[in-house]
Amino acid sequence: MVQAPERTASAPATTDPDGRDETSMTFVDAIQGTLRDVMRADDRVVILGEDVGRRGGVFRVTADFLEEFGDDRVIDTPLAESGIIGSAIGMALNGLLPIAEIQFLDFIAPAMDQIMNEAARLRYRSNNDFHCPIVIRAPFGGGVHGALYHSQSIEAMFVHTPGLKVVVPATPADARGLLLAALRDEDPVLYLEHKKMYRSIRGPVPAGDEIVPLGVARLVREGTDATIITYGLMVHEATLAATAVSEETGASIEIIDLRSLKPLDERAILDSARKTGKVLVVTEANRPCSVASEVAALVGEEAFAYLDAPVMRVAAPDVPAMPFSPPLEQAFMVGAGQIGTALRRLVAF
Amino acid sequence: MATEPIVAPDHAIQRAFQPGAALANGASDPDDLGPVPIADPLTATVAPASIGDAGLPAETLRQMYQALVRARSLDQRIWQMNRIGQAPFVVSGQGHEAAQIGAAFALDRERDVLVPYYRDLALCLAWGLTPADMMLSVLARAADPTSGGRQMPGHYGSSRLRIISGSSVVATQLPIATGVAYAAKLRGTGQVTIVTFGEGASSEGDFHEACNFAGIHRLPMIFFCENNQYAISVPQSLQLAIDHVADRAAGYGFPGVVVDGDDLLAVYHAVAAAVAQARKGDGPTLLEAKVYRYTPHSSDDDDRAYRDQDEVKARRARDPVRLFETRLRDLGLLDDEAIAAIQRDINREIDDATEAAEAAPLPDPATYDRHVYAGG
Numbered sequence A: 001m002v003q004a005p006e007r008t009a010s011a012p013a014t015t016d017p018d019g020r021d022e023t024s025m026t027f028v029d030a031i032q033g034t035l036r037d038v039m040r041a042d043d044r045v046v047i048l049g050e051d052v053g054r055r056g057g058v059f060r061v062t063a064d065f066l067e068e069f070g071d072d073r074v075i076d077t078p079l080a081e082s083g084i085i086g087s088a089i090g091m092a093l094n095g096l097l098p099i100a101e102i103q104f105l106d107f108i109a110p111a112m113d114q115i116m117n118e119a120a121r122l123r124y125r126s127n128n129d130f131h132c133p134i135v136i137r138a139p140f141g142g143g144v145h146g147a148l149y150h151s152q153s154i155e156a157m158f159v160h161t162p163g164l165k166v167v168v169p170a171t172p173a174d175a176r177g178l179l180l181a182a183l184r185d186e187d188p189v190l191y192l193e194h195k196k197m198y199r200s201i202r203g204p205v206p207a208g209d210e211i212v213p214l215g216v217a218r219l220v221r222e223g224t225d226a227t228i229i230t231y232g233l234m235v236h237e238a239t240l241a242a243t244a245v246s247e248e249t250g251a252s253i254e255i256i257d258l259r260s261l262k263p264l265d266e267r268a269i270l271d272s273a274r275k276t277g278k279v280l281v282v283t284e285a286n287r288p289c290s291v292a293s294e295v296a297a298l299v300g301e302e303a304f305a306y307l308d309a310p311v312m313r314v315a316a317p318d319v320p321a322m323p324f325s326p327p328l329e330q331a332f333m334v335g336a337g338q339i340g341t342a343l344r345r346l347v348a349f
Numbered sequence B: 001m002a003t004e005p006i007v008a009p010d011h012a013i014q015r016a017f018q019p020g021a022a023l024a025n026g027a028s029d030p031d032d033l034g035p036v037p038i039a040d041p042l043t044a045t046v047a048p049a050s051i052g053d054a055g056l057p058a059e060t061l062r063q064m065y066q067a068l069v070r071a072r073s074l075d076q077r078i079w080q081m082n083r084i085g086q087a088p089f090v091v092s093g094q095g096h097e098a099a100q101i102g103a104a105f106a107l108d109r110e111r112d113v114l115v116p117y118y119r120d121l122a123l124c125l126a127w128g129l130t131p132a133d134m135m136l137s138v139l140a141r142a143a144d145p146t147s148g149g150r151q152m153p154g155h156y157g158s159s160r161l162r163i164i165s166g167s168s169v170v171a172t173q174l175p176i177a178t179g180v181a182y183a184a185k186l187r188g189t190g191q192v193t194i195v196t197f198g199e200g201a202s203s204e205g206d207f208h209e210a211c212n213f214a215g216i217h218r219l220p221m222i223f224f225c226e227n228n229q230y231a232i233s234v235p236q237s238l239q240l241a242i243d244h245v246a247d248r249a250a251g252y253g254f255p256g257v258v259v260d261g262d263d264l265l266a267v268y269h270a271v272a273a274a275v276a277q278a279r280k281g282d283g284p285t286l287l288e289a290k291v292y293r294y295t296p297h298s299s300d301d302d303d304r305a306y307r308d309q310d311e312v313k314a315r316r317a318r319d320p321v322r323l324f325e326t327r328l329r330d331l332g333l334l335d336d337e338a339i340a341a342i343q344r345d346i347n348r349e350i351d352d353a354t355e356a357a358e359a360a361p362l363p364d365p366a367t368y369d370r371h372v373y374a375g376g
């Protein structure tokens, strides 16, 4: 019988025996350590993707995994994304727990059918007879001179696909907690890693098996005058902007890191909107139909009476993708400067 | 016309591709290391090794040599610029040049259509892009003719030259080339379309879809696979379960041909035959040139993690540029003096190109949102 495995609550072996110690590590090390822990803890977990074995991934996220876990569980696939995701779905349907890597989110398009029409719709179409516990990891995001095809933030397409979950950690701790949650989730999860953060962001990472539940936002800092809602690299840019604007104006700025784009923590968003009455939503992605659009609409519908200003969005322009040449890249890429400008307007409103 | 056979007879080829076998006919084998063995294909044919001048005029052979050296020198210069921090990203075609130049010369570059991929510096140079164009792209200047500095270097394109602009997405160019060839056939333009790609790209669904359509409609096109045995780190053995991408042609109803990509003139004749077939209306060919990539995948890669450096050294020793140079020396078409003169001219051209690009302005940031739609 074909059966998807139960997502067990089995604790992965922790890197730290007492499970309490928090060590500071880079974003990429947090992901790598977590992947290694789950590979060690459960031999149903397999990793598949382009260059994940011998090369250890083009960003070295799975460096030395091939040596430790062997080529049955660390699969250097042919260059074929539809095959990668389709195979992952099939593996999940027959007892494995696959983690598929798409080398860059920009190159996920050949797998769209498998993701949108198969993985995301399997449970619903089979009236709950089948489900699809796969995790898809993909680096995304810009600001790394990656040009049009190594910079994209196309997460909204997946948020627009019911049946999928989408998470975007902004800290090493969340990288671990969300990955553990994604692995234990019984539905397909797209786990997006901002490539600019891999080696530029450090932070404490709990060693245990504590998950960060999907659908729960993180309060980055508390404030009373305005709220910034964002995710991914933009959490760090927003923090810079908020610090600068607070110093300048004395305004108290709250920042919420969504972490999960699907499911969305509507409660955290609305509570903060009602408290501060001023909301700025920031995304690195193109503006129309973006996650920022969704958050803004939600606030408009559910917290209108509490608002002291129109909900604002800062987003990438409606231009196909990040250009290569530095002046063009800077013009395209959302950063602290642009967020600060919007925030000043919002605070002064 | 040449009186010498332009290619080795078949039986010679069979022997020539045995490991360690000497070339037949006492033909000048410029390569002490002997040919790289090519395993017997399942359905494809192996193109004959070239002999002597392969029936080509001295002037053409000299132009080919010049094109080779130009590509290699420019490629090396760009790579060096990256290593000293002057070029943020580069992708190299070193090792692929003979295959690319052989192919370029077999087509009508005034009329035919090229659908290249990122390794095709030599091919695109031979097709009409200049070192100055390339440097503008490497330094992401506003005047970069292929993208105005918007794309990474290596993403060639020019409507004027009939080089179709490409993305970084592997294999997407293949169905596009099929459409270009269909249009050429329907409109009766007489154009042949050549589309290039790596062996890794042949794993994508787009490869299958393109070949299938091209076979059904007997399109005037050439699928030119530059098989360098690796897709980033993934070796051919994990990419396909057979020895030759060209063997797949049988499944689409057209011929597959395997050719030693270090043998410029063998590639030239193999592509010329495919062009002749396409122009006559007899449909596509899947040509696979066996090559080797000398550099890491790109400037962001480190190949020591996955490639035995002795293997790299051994393949570098069989350098197609040196092989061709030796061939022309043996034919009496080149000597030290001529070689030095050619190199000198090329170095000057590259110096000029670099200086011009360095002096050229970067794009105006205000233009970042132009050309999303017509009239913008």
Ligand SMILES: Cc1ncc(C[n+]2csc(CCOP(=O)(O)OP(=O)(O)O)c2C)c(N)n1
Pocket: A050, A079, A081, A103, A107, A110, B119, B168, B169, B170, B171, B197, B198, B199, B200, B201, B202, B226, B228, B230, B231, B232, B293, B297
């Ligand atoms: C659809 C897609 N998937 C993955 C990538 C990342 N990638 C770029 S080049 C490459 C390897 C290509 O290998 P091959 O086709 O053999 O060409 P080569 O680079 O060896 O010339 C990969 C995996 C991509 N650009 N596009």
Ligand SMILES: [Mg+2]
Pocket: B198, B199, B200, B226, B227, B228, B229, B230, B231, B232
């Ligand atoms: Mg290759």
